[in-house]
Amino acid sequence: MAQRKMIVFPTKNELSQAMAEYTANLSAKFIKEKGLFTVVLSGGDLIDWLCKLVQPPYIDSIEWSKWHVFWVDERVCAWEDPDSNYKLAMEGFLSKVPIPDKNIYAIDKHWAADGNAEHCAALYEECLKDLVKEKIIPISKKTGYPEFDLQLLGMGPDGHMASLFPNHPQINEKQKWVTHITDSPKPPPKRITFTLPVINSSLYNLMAICDKAPAKSVAEIMKRNNLSLPSAHLSAQVENVWYLDQAAASEL
Numbered sequence: 001m002a003q004r005k006m007i008v009f010p011t012k013n014e015l016s017q018a019m020a021e022y023t024a025n026l027s028a029k030f031i032k033e034k035g036l037f038t039v040v041l042s043g044g045d046l047i048d049w050l051c052k053l054v055q056p057p058y059i060d061s062i063e064w065s066k067w068h069v070f071w072v073d074e075r076v077c078a079w080e081d082p083d084s085n086y087k088l089a090m091e092g093f094l095s096k097v098p099i100p101d102k103n104i105y106a107i108d109k110h111w112a113a114d115g116n117a118e119h120c121a122a123l124y125e126e127c128l129k130d131l132v133k134e135k136i137i138p139i140s141k142k143t144g145y146p147e148f149d150l151q152l153l154g155m156g157p158d159g160h161m162a163s164l165f166p167n168h169p170q171i172n173e174k175q176k177w178v179t180h181i182t183d184s185p186k187p188p189p190k191r192i193t194f195t196l197p198v199i200n201s202s203l204y205n206l207m208a209i210c211d212k213a214p215a216k217s218v219a220e221i222m223k224r225n226n227l228s229l230p231s232a233h234l235s236a237q238v239e240n241v242w243y244l245d246q247a248a249a250s251e252l
């Protein structure tokens, strides 16, 4: 498993620029190697930081038609709800680039609007299994779990990643690929999330963290490897890279 690497950027703008370049380079590499690129998004501020991808030169150079887009976690609510990670990503990013609709794998529309978190998680896992059969997602020979090319992650001030929160049992799930939570400490309470083995089976994981609020948790992870914080468990098969701005790195 890859060692954690950390890069601190002077500003959020530079972090955003580097994230776009990192994503574009991996997109080119994987499309050349296997004809497609699987990208997993999270919610939160990350989508804002992806803004550089919808600007030149990336907007024109990326082969968007070869992208397949997933969510590492999603809030269980209607697609139109302001809480929806799908809505956030569509409005801020995906609607601005020509990725075919069929390659965007959102939470089930009906069951999400209905608020059924358990069923939404089961359906999302089924969707991943169908894509394994269709050879869009391989199963890693090393981990035995689905292998995505790149995940773009964020961390909350409490050290959570995806919807794996401190002192909640979801972090220990090893059987399921996708699980659910109905009492998330960060609102809204109902969510679905990739499990830790699936998150760590990704080839490349980029964790992007900005601002002062998560700085203490960043220090707990970087200096003390405090495993009570879910993000401290992040790994990857090839590269586990953490991009921080100055404020997020201020307690290091």
Ligand SMILES: O=C(O)[C@H](O)[C@@H](O)[C@H](O)[C@H](O)COP(=O)(O)O
Binding pocket: 042, 043, 044, 045, 046, 073, 074, 075, 085, 153, 154, 155, 156, 157, 160, 161, 162, 163, 186
């Ligand atoms: O649904 C969510 O809330 C996100 O997917 C979540 O996992 C996010 O990545 C972190 O909470 C960081 O969020 P912020 O960038 O908003 O702090």
